[in-house]
Every structure is written in C-alpha cells, then in structure tokens.
Amino acid sequence: MKLRRVTDGAALAVEIAAVDGWVDAAQALGAVSPALSPSDIAHLSSDIVALLGAPEDIRQQAAEAAAALAHAPSVTRRPVLPFAPRSFRDFMLYERHAIDAARGFVRRFLPGAWPVVRAYERVLGPPFPLLRPHRLWYRQPIYYMGNHLAFAGDGETIAIPSYTRALDYELELGFVLAHAILDATPAEAEAAIGGFVVINDFSARDVQRDEMRSGFGPQKSKHFRNAISGVVVSADEILPRWDALKGSVRINGHLVSEPCTTGPRWTLGEALAHVSRSERLTPGEVFATGTLPGGSGIETGRLLAPGDTVALAIEGVGTLSNRIASEDQGSP
Template sequence: MRFATLPQGAVVLSEDGAHPLPMPLDELIALGLPRALEVGSAALLDPSTPYAEADLLLPYKPPAVRDFVTFESHVEGVRRSVDNASGVPAAWYDAPTFYFTNPHALYGPGAAIPRPATCRALDFELEVGVVLGSGGSSLSVTEAADAIFGYTIVNDWSARDLQSREMQVGLGPAKGKDFATSIGPWIVTADELPSLDLLCRVSVNGVPVGSDRLSHMHWSFAEMIAYASRDSVVVPGDLLASGTTGGGGCLAELWGRAGAQVPPPLEPGDVVTMEVEGIGTLTGSVA
C-alpha cells in the first residue's frame, strides 16, 4: 500500500484516488505493519477522492532520523571533495556508520528548501529511507527485519562548503546537514517491495546526473536497524536512511572524481528530481 498525507489528512492511495484514513500516519505506523494493512484495506472500501501530486505533503514526522553511509563508491568520491582524502577508511567496513540529522527541518514533496545563508556549494543526496513499525533495543537482524514498516525516498540536502570546514573538528556533519531533509512522496509498505534491487535516478532541471541500484548497499536495512538499536533504542516511526547512492547520487561524488565542481553546485530555482523504482518520485527545489 501507499500511505500519504494530503491537506485533508492521512490517506491510502489507489488507482481510483485517495481514501481517507481514520488517524494520522504516525499513529498508523505505530500500530505496526500487519494492523496498518488491515486499516488501509478497510479504508480502500470507502469512496475515493481525486488528488494531484502537488497536493502531497510531508508524509509524517519521524521521531528520529538516522542517516547512514552504505555505498562504497559514494564514500570514495565524496572524501576527495569534502575531506581532501583518498580511498575508503578501513573503519567504514566495520559497521554501518550513521549520524543523527534534524527531525525538525523536514520538507515534503515539491517543497522549496532554503539555501543556508553562507553556503555556495549546495548539494543533494539521493537516498532511500526505511520506516520502522516497531522498536526495541539490541535487536537481532531477524527482529530488525520484522520491524520494517515501509520505505520512502530521502533527499539529504548538504552544504558542502560548511560540511568540509566543520568536519575538520572530527564530530561529523552538523550545520552542513541540519537545515533540510526532504521525504516522500509517500510511504510504500514493505510487502510491496519483496526485492530491493531498485533502480535509483536523480536529475537536476531535467538533466540526468546519476543512477545506481539500491542493491549495491554494503549493508541491508535490517543490519542497519540492528546496529542502530545496539545498546540503544529504536521506536516506531524512526526513519533510517540508506546513505547516498553511488553513480552520481550527489554532486560531491562527481566533484571528487573530476577534481572540480562539475556539474556546478545547486542555485536558487534549481529543481532536483529523484526517482526510485517501486517507490515513486520525489521533487524538491532550491528557494
């Protein structure tokens, strides 16, 4: 099923249109996937109303957003442009590393994001996010797989000039990342995607920039969830992003390989379109 949020509230989408749900998506997600599918199936029996993709809002507000780095080629390319380093750190192979980003600076499909005032190297990051339908602590990989509710597209907007400077302190990205994350266009439930060998593509102003397959992740989503929960806690609704795909899933990877900012950084008015097979299309622009 595809669960979304429109101005009138949470809906389940069908070929006929949008069918209202009896609760917001965060409450539906907290029920867990089996119960949510029952609620969605009941809603599909009710009359639908037409909707336009321009009406889609941020699907829901996750209580926490963890962003991982699971594509080897992305690490190699971005390190050259952001860290002025080469290769992949040996520690990267030890575990699916992540950082927490800002759950209060989220944007829905079609929304324009603000460029940080001093940023002149604005970038996008093409990612897929997994939404949890249950939580726990120190989950096994099997338990983590059972906790998956569904998937959505994530654009981790990045101020590369700010990021490059602040990461010299050694605490990871902060102001280079915390200003905007786009999520959408909806949540596709896990039962709809038995295989995650999905084609991921991104374009800027209609010009293709990069593509990769989600199956090139070095770790599975279940392994990411299990690692995040180790000696800690994850809760229903938590969003865990795959990290940027390779093959030009962000401009910084291409800058690192070219030794120059080609293609150029994003400017106000630019439109970034991300497409993930089986999930949908997420569009965002620079305000």
C-alpha cells in the first residue's frame, strides 16, 4: 500500500494509490466494513500513521476498495509532508559509508594528512586504520537524535545555512513506527514498523567535523534541515527486501552515484530493539538507516551549491527532490 497526505488549503486528507492515480482514503475506508464508525473513518483517513497501524484486514480491504474505485483527478489538492514525525533517530548501519566518508573528510579538510592515508592504502590496502568507525559501532547499533521539526517535503527548497561552505546530501532509507514497543525483541521491533520513506539527511560538513570532535555529536551541522519523500510505502512491501534495494543520486539531472541498501551491520529489528531497551517507542517516531554507501557528496566529491537540484530515489520506496538556494533566497 502506498499512501500520501494532501491538502486543499484548509483540511488534510490521506490518499491511497490506485492503478490510475490516487483515491481518497475516506471513500475506500467507507467501502470496506460496516464495523468502522464514522469517527474511525475520519481518524484513519486523516492520519497515515494511524492507518498503517490499523488491523491488516482493514488495510487490505481499503487497498482493494481503492483499486476498484474510479479515480477522480483533483486540481485543488496538493501533497504535503506525509506525517509530523514525533522524533527522529538516525542510525549508522553501513561500515563502507563510514570509512569512505572519513576518507572524504581527510581529503577535503586535512589535506596535509591525505598523502599519508593514500600512501598507506596503496601499499597495505584499504582502509587506513583510523578511518574505521569507533569500536562501539561494532558492538551495538549507534545513532544520533535529529531535529524532527526540521523536515522539508518533496519539492521544497532547502536554504544553505549562513555558517557552512560545505553543504552535503545523504541518501537514507527511512521508516516510521506504527505500533508502540518497549524492550522488544528484534522480531517484535520489526513488526512495529508501519512504512518506509526516502530521507535526505542534509549535513554541514565543515561544521560537523569540529562538533563530532567535541564528543557531543552533531548539532548545527545536522539540525537545520532534512527532507522526507511525500509517499509512504507500507512495511509489507519493503521489509522482505529492505536490504537489497537499489538507489540513485542525481544532481541537476546527472547521475552521481547508485547506492544500495545491502551490507548493513545490523538488521532493522536489531537496531530498533536496541533503542527500545528500557525506552518506550511510540507510533509516529521516525528512524533512518544512515547513509547508504556512496550516498553522500563527501564520498563522491560532489557537494551542493546554490542552484543545484538534488534528486534521490530508492526502488520501491520512492523519490525525493529538493532545490538548493542561498539562505536569502530559500525558505528557512
């Protein structure tokens, strides 16, 4: 099931993807079961997370009803953020990204050390030992808490903060909880996932380096803005193959890289189970895998500049495109 949220300028509504377009979720839900009260239909048809958390038979019947309903094009509705995230935690599941990004940091910000790293790797092979993640990364899933209030939608303009000269993109697979968990097993944690999205975790790389060295983790380097795709794909379509999805990064229409979700250190269930230890997680909380290998400019050498349009995609999940502007030209 694919879902999106739209507005006519006054009210919000959820739509379900059908073969030939989008169908109002209220119509589809109204056709599925007499057991649904008008208040149930109103709630589920205005809240994607609630609909993802509805019983499987209700969701299945709604999808079938949407497919059977005639699509009525509407020019008055426009897509908006699919939901308001209740929190945002970003994992770092990929060792290859961590190493390649560290290599990119040395190349760009520590030019004096770069010849040493390059010579070592030429003679002894990669990676240079200090490029590997911290030893804690190998023992447990690690993550940082991002700014859940800073999400932009598909098509929105991203303003470059005044304090950075090294704005980067990061292609990540995101997922939202539809059920609460506490002290979950990996299987229980995985079953709580409601749907998947594409996330761009924008980063100010020149600021990030010093913040990470402070020991407190990312701050202004991350919290200014991130972006989320407008369509949510239900977990049943993605979970069975989440670690075998192909992606792409295009800047101004030119293909920059083709990342893939293969090779994570931890499964999504293991990562979520770790977070849920003595910590209750609730529906609407958003998580991301961390950058897919090759999914950032610090790895490829192509950072962002005003006037660029960065377009990210993950097969089966969706696309996410944002234009980059200087701070005085973009939306804050």
